[in-house]
Amino acid sequence: MRRRARIVALELWLPVVVVAAWWTLSAGSQSLYFPPLETILEEFRATFLSSGADEHLRPSLVNLGLGYGIAVVTGVVAGVLIGMNRWAAAALDPLVHFFRALPGPALLPFAIIAFGIGTTMKVWIIAFTSLFPVLLNAIDGVRGVDPTAREVARAYRLGRLRRIFAIVLPSASPQIMAGLRVGLQTAILLMVVSELVASTSGIGFFILQSQQQFEIADMWAGIVALGLLGCILNAAFGLVERRVLRWYIATHGEVVR
Amino acid sequence: MREPATTAVVGVAGVAGALAAWQAVSAGEVLDSTSFPPPTEVLDALVRVVGESWFWTALGETAKSTLLGLLITVAIALPLGAALGLSETAFRSCRLVIEFLKPIPVVALLPLALLMYGTTLQMKLVLICFGTLWPLLMQVIYGVQNVDAVAAETARAYRLRRTRWLVSVVLPSAAPFIATGLRVAGVTALLLSIVTELVGGAAGLGLQITRAQSAADYDELYALVVITGVLGIAVNGVLRRMERRTLRWLPEHREVAA
Numbered sequence: 001m002r003r004r005a006r007i008v009a010l011e012l013w014l015p016v017v018v019v020a021a022w023w024t025l026s027a028g029s030q031s032l033y034f035p036p037l038e039t040i041l042e043e044f045r046a047t048f049l050s051s052g053a054d055e056h057l058r059p060s061l062v063n064l065g066l067g068y069g070i071a072v073v074t075g076v077v078a079g080v081l082i083g084m085n086r087w088a089a090a091a092l093d094p095l096v097h098f099f100r101a102l103p104g105p106a107l108l109p110f111a112i113i114a115f116g117i118g119t120t121m122k123v124w125i126i127a128f129t130s131l132f133p134v135l136l137n138a139i140d141g142v143r144g145v146d147p148t149a150r151e152v153a154r155a156y157r158l159g160r161l162r163r164i165f166a167i168v169l170p171s172a173s174p175q176i177m178a179g180l181r182v183g184l185q186t187a188i189l190l191m192v193v194s195e196l197v198a199s200t201s202g203i204g205f206f207i208l209q210s211q212q213q214f215e216i217a218d219m220w221a222g223i224v225a226l227g228l229l230g231c232i233l234n235a236a237f238g239l240v241e242r243r244v245l246r247w248y249i250a251t252h253g254e255v256v257r
Numbered sequence: 258m259r260e261p262a263t264t265a266v267v268g269v270a271g272v273a274g275a276l277a278a279w280q281a282v283s284a285g286e287v288l289d290s291t292s293f294p295p296p297t298e299v300l301d302a303l304v305r306v307v308g309e310s311w312f313w314t315a316l317g318e319t320a321k322s323t324l325l326g327l328l329i330t331v332a333i334a335l336p337l338g339a340a341l342g343l344s345e346t347a348f349r350s351c352r353l354v355i356e357f358l359k360p361i362p363v364v365a366l367l368p369l370a371l372l373m374y375g376t377t378l379q380m381k382l383v384l385i386c387f388g389t390l391w392p393l394l395m396q397v398i399y400g401v402q403n404v405d406a407v408a409a410e411t412a413r414a415y416r417l418r419r420t421r422w423l424v425s426v427v428l429p430s431a432a433p434f435i436a437t438g439l440r441v442a443g444v445t446a447l448l449l450s451i452v453t454e455l456v457g458g459a460a461g462l463g464l465q466i467t468r469a470q471s472a473a474d475y476d477e478l479y480a481l482v483v484i485t486g487v488l489g490i491a492v493n494g495v496l497r498r499m500e501r502r503t504l505r506w507l508p509e510h511r512e513v514a515a
Binding site for chain 1: 263264267268269270271272274275288292293346349350351352353354357359360361362364365366367368369371372373444447448451452455456463466467469470475478479481482485486489490492493
């Protein structure tokens with residue numbers, strides 16, 4: 001019991017000190033760039049914990065949800081199908097690697113020319129850029145399924161669907177989840193970047209607009225909101241991952257990131 | 258074994274097919290061919306761009322910020338990660354702070370960095386370092402904590418000196434983790450270079466992409482995007498090769514395409 005309390009204390013002291021130091025050092029700050037933490041939190045509460053959430057947060061979350069959702073479904077389904085066909089995997093390999101390696105924001109001008117600056121463009125760029133890490137890992141994961149398991153499935157004459165759900169998906173799932181994690185980070189990045197470049201709403205736009213109007217406390221409030229959003233989504237993903245990969249963690253220990 | 262050769266041929270055929278489809282879409286005016294020029298025109302533009310001196314200056318700027326950012330991050334992450342990985346107390350104290358800073362989307366800080374530093378190299382480096390430090394730091398810590406218990410005991414029995422121990426016991430067993438972290442950091446560094454140029458307006462390839470867009474030089478725009486992709490493949494390829502070398506002595510390490 002004493003040991004447990006010691007560990008909790010050990011883990012918590014630095015975060016507490018950091019926040020306390022930020023609070024006291026910034027109190028009454030006249031600095032242009034670093035307003036008092038108290039003011040920032042006040043702006044955060046006023047903007048994001050009230051009606052403002054609907055105006056600034058919802059558009060971003062809708063774009064993110066739609067874009068990432070499309071990428072996840074397309075990436076996993078296409079990845080499994082492509083991975084199960086040796087020729088398809090070989091034919092698409094260079095293209096998938098190219099788009100995986102291409103820094104997503106470089107496609108923004110193309111997206112704007114093709115789709116304008118509305119919601120379609122944002123959903124498209126989020127979906128398209130987060131698709132490739134998902135797709136690549138799904139293909140690799142399926143290609144890496146243990147050949148013995150394949151043979152067994154063939155010997156038992158499992159149908160295509162049974163084979164996918166009983167053998168291919170479970171054994172590829174650690175790598176599929178790794179791809180989904182990278183995809184989520186990419187999606188969040190593109191959500192913000194697309195709002196910084198061309199937008200009239202969303203949290204990225206809010207941060208940029210506050211900066212341009214020198215409402216620095218507002219800008220910080222937006223940064224805090226995005227930081228929290230990143231942490232929450234990351235934690236939520238961790239929970240899903242633990243659940244999906246329970247069997248893997250039980251036999252292999254923690255998932256290596 | 259003719260297998261790899263066949264795979265390569267099929268891969269080339271796949272690329273050729275995609276290019277042919279693009280050509281057909283553009284030539285058939287399915288999409289407006291001024292905004293979406295065919296690959297033949299983009300190839301012309303690519304050859305033209307590579308002959309221009311501004312292109313090499315821009316490429317140099319992008320490469321400079323990517324490499325410098327990566328170097329600074331490594332210079333911070335290696336000693337700090339080793340210190341945190343070797344001390345349970347230090348690690349537990351810092352864990353939550355790192356875990357909180359890691360998932361923050363670094364582009365959220367772009368407006369702040371622009372305000373403080375303008376469109377300078379310094380602005381790029383601040384963002385690149387913030388974006389690459391935390392994931393790499395965690396990898397170094399995991400790597401150092403991964404030292405085999407028997408190896409650690411043996412080293413103690415032989416009374417290895419601390420520097421010797423770090424170099425010949427800790428570093429080799431941490432290397433695969435560090436290499437994976439480095440590859441992710443390298444790819445992120447390039448990505449953030451491009452973002453700070455494209456969105457932030459700092460000099461580099463990203464800025465040239467925006468310039469080509471606003472000048473409506475669409476063939477040049479796509480040529481630059483293609484070059485950016487090739488650059489991404491190069492960075493990824495070099496770092497992956499390094500990673501493979503370190504992975505050779507850790508066969509159970511699962512390779513994950515991140």
